[in-house]
Amino acid sequence: MLAPRPVPHVRSSVFRGDLADEWDALVDRVGGSPFQRPGWYACWWDAFGSGTPELVTVRRDGDLVAVLPLARRGLVVRTLTNWHSFVDGPITLDKEAAAELVERVLHRGRWMLELSHLLPDDVELTRRAAQARGSSVQTSTVQRSPYVPADLTFADYVAAREARRLRQLERRRKKLAETGRVTFEVHDGREDADRVVEEFIRVEGLGWKAAAGTAIASQPSTDRFYRSVAAWAARAGMLRLPMLRVDGRAIAGELDLADGRAVYSLKAGFDPALRQCSPGLLVMLDTIEWSLERGLGYEMLGTDEPYKMRWADQVHVIRRMRIHPRTPAGQAARGARLGLRAARKGLAVGREVAKRALAAVAERRSQAS
Known part of the structure; x- marks a missing residue:
């Protein structure tokens, strides 16, 4: 069997053991993807993980009915995703388990939650629950991933x-x-x-x-x-x-x-x-x-680059959510983020103004000569 090369990394046992078996069984039961299995997350965490991994779970009569892994890094709680990821999001048995899991996830984010690589249904469920709590929600598109349907x-x-x-x-x-x-x-x-x-x-x-x-x-x-x-x-x-x-x-x-x-x-x-x-x-x-x-379908992964769209007609719209709770810390974090965005926009505008001013000076000098 394949033996990964030895590389310094931080391993976590949270994705292994008895819970992993229950988790895999739940993925099998609900038809989740390979990217929502504990084995995938174990590989991801061992290579890229930082902070503290946390598993948000829901049980019913002792059985696992919902799970989502997160990582707490400082004051921010995030999903275990980066540009090597495809679709993330919770594995849930039914709507009731999904609603309870989302509430537990939202409770974890006292400052900011960043939930990435979500499909539209997960985005909508989380948005409704977050807004019902009075949280601020911003969404953006991570990628439009082409695929060939089965x-x-x-x-x-x-x-x-x-x-x-x-x-x-x-x-x-x-x-x-x-x-x-x-x-x-x-x-x-x-x-x-x-x-x-x-x-x-x-x-x-x-x-x-x-x-x-x-x-x-x-x-x-x-x-x-x-x-x-x-x-x-x-x-x-x-x-x-x-x-x-x-x-x-x-x-x-x-x-x-x-x-x-x-x-x-x-x-x-x-x-x-x-x-x-x-x-x-x-x-x-x-x-x-x-x-x-x-x-079987064929998932190209990545973005809808022109060469891919010559060979596919449909895309998954994969989204990111940033949720700031209705707390002093959450709203302060939102304000800081909006201020940083405004500062970046102002810097870009300033550069454009300076560029035009320099061009005007050069034009006047050329006319004077």
Whole structure:
């Protein structure tokens, strides 16, 4: 099984043990995502966590019916999310459990609550409960994440794409085939997971991501995180590693999770030496076909960049909430935040005024000469 590289980090037992088993069972029961499981949060916390982790739970007749992990950092309580996250939010058995959990979450934020990567239903439920308490609520969009729904056949999906781009991609596939025998396979982590993950990390780090510092191996924290996620997902039967090969050599791939609803593309990469053959797009299209043939959707994750929206028609709108309670501390925090925002806006306006003044001076000097 995969062994993450040793990296200094702070581990927490809050996501492990008997409660984790109950938590996983609840996720299974309500159809939650891999990103709401204790295993995911354990990997995330070990790589990125700071402050004190807190689990907000609701029990009914001794059974766990709702859970949401948070982190208290100073006076602020936040969800366990960053740009490596997808959808967060509470796991709840029913509406009553959800309402009780939200009340308990709101009670934790005496100064400010920041709940991020929420879907619209969770945002609306939390907003109503917070405003009923007299709290101030600000929401913003974190990302619009493209996806291919599971209720399509691959033929339906292809029919909705631009014919010109499909023809272009097919020509590039033929061009790639001129370099050697092209194969596509999806590894599930049951055999030889260490080798395939290493192959993927090598390929993912070959291109621009390494230069930009966003490749998995670029930072110790991200290296540990994705290796740990792969190890956890392999144990849980959720790891998927689509790989495109030429004569057996990996030239493009994805590090994905899968459950009964979708394949989730965490990371993707390709060999830039074959850029003209578009191996990254080829492996994505092959993975979409593989997913739809099995009744699964395909989640691209990330934002609605133009190249992604050529291959998807729908997006999840993922939101962030900042909640300041109706307390002196909460309103002081809100005022400080609004003041900082106004100061930043004023600085930007000041820079623009100065820029225009300098341009006017330069214009007068050019006219005088």
